[in-house]
Amino acid sequence: MVPLLIRWEGVDGAGKPWVCKSGKRQSPLNLPSSKAISHIPRAHQTRWSYPNLVSNGSNIEIINNGHTIQVEWLSPYGAEVNITVPANATNETRITDVITLGATAKTAVVKAVPLQFHFHATSEHMVDGKIYPLELHIVHRVTDLPACASGCFTVTGVLFELTTAGPDNPLLEPILEHAPVREGDIHFLPAGEEIQLGELLPAPAERDYITYEGSLTTPPCSEGLLWHVLTTPQKISLNQWRKYRSAVSFKDCAATNGTSSTDSAEHGHHRHHHRRILAAEEATTTAGEEYTCKIVAYGANFRNVQKVYERPVKLARAQ
Numbered sequence: 001m002v003p004l005l006i007r008w009e010g011v012d013g014a015g016k017p018w019v020c021k022s023g024k025r026q027s028p029l030n031l032p033s034s035k036a037i038s039h040i041p042r043a044h045q046t047r048w049s050y051p052n053l054v055s056n057g058s059n060i061e062i063i064n065n066g067h068t069i070q071v072e073w074l075s076p077y078g079a080e081v082n083i084t085v086p087a088n089a090t091n092e093t094r095i096t097d098v099i100t101l102g103a104t105a106k107t108a109v110v111k112a113v114p115l116q117f118h119f120h121a122t123s124e125h126m127v128d129g130k131i132y133p134l135e136l137h138i139v140h141r142v143t144d145l146p147a148c149a150s151g152c153f154t155v156t157g158v159l160f161e162l163t164t165a166g167p168d169n170p171l172l173e174p175i176l177e178h179a180p181v182r183e184g185d186i187h188f189l190p191a192g193e194e195i196q197l198g199e200l201l202p203a204p205a206e207r208d209y210i211t212y213e214g215s216l217t218t219p220p221c222s223e224g225l226l227w228h229v230l231t232t233p234q235k236i237s238l239n240q241w242r243k244y245r246s247a248v249s250f251k252d253c254a255a256t257n258g259t260s261s262t263d264s265a266e267h268g269h270h271r272h273h274h275r276r277i278l279a280a281e282e283a284t285t286t287a288g289e290e291y292t293c294k295i296v297a298y299g300a301n302f303r304n305v306q307k308v309y310e311r312p313v314k315l316a317r318a319q
């Protein structure tokens, strides 16, 4: 059993080295929640509006890629995520300019289009040194700035805390219920079910967030991302947290016809069948396949916090 380890050095498709180790604007960070850090004026704050993602049986995918459970959608999605930028954008205008924009600056708004969301356990960001059990990342692309014609990215992070004896969070259930247990598998969210993505964020009056310029937290660790980390934690039950960790743990999945595969890219092709995460060891008979997955070790899918260097980190208070 060879655990999957992330390689942090390499080159992209154009032969350019990744910046995971050399970059000075890497993510995640240990964020200060102190009221003393400077604020983003209300008028410049990012606004999020996510309608429910409603399944028709083949438009919403829940993917186990071996590192995370990721949700993608195949049809246009009418979300409104508005980011403030300087007015009269030029080639030099960046999606991260909002962090340092003066309170009286003339501004415009650009739309960020959500592409997918996924989870990390434990959290990647810390707040005042505190680690949370789970962090949700909603990844968006911005294209309507001259410098973003081929796409700039902004990520919204939501932290989750464990309820000690509380009920399951019903908003997480459609995702966890249908999350594949085997790497490389994809399940469609069943027709009629929906994910209330907007409700997974804190209520609008509680959407305090910390913002800074950072990076992807997996290779190629590209920088220039506008990060928002919402600091009011949402809830996950212990039962749900176990389900998530079970789904992304290292597993030895043996088909009952004798072939065994150890949680690897051998399952590079996505399979479509429906499973529930019930226990560490279980069998399935759907889609003509039968296999049993045994958890070999629980994995963790977070990156360690990075150095801040000279970056401004700012707080946006919802009220």
Ligand SMILES: [Zn+2]
Residues within 6 Å of the ligand: 118, 119, 120, 137, 217
């Ligand atoms: Zn992430």
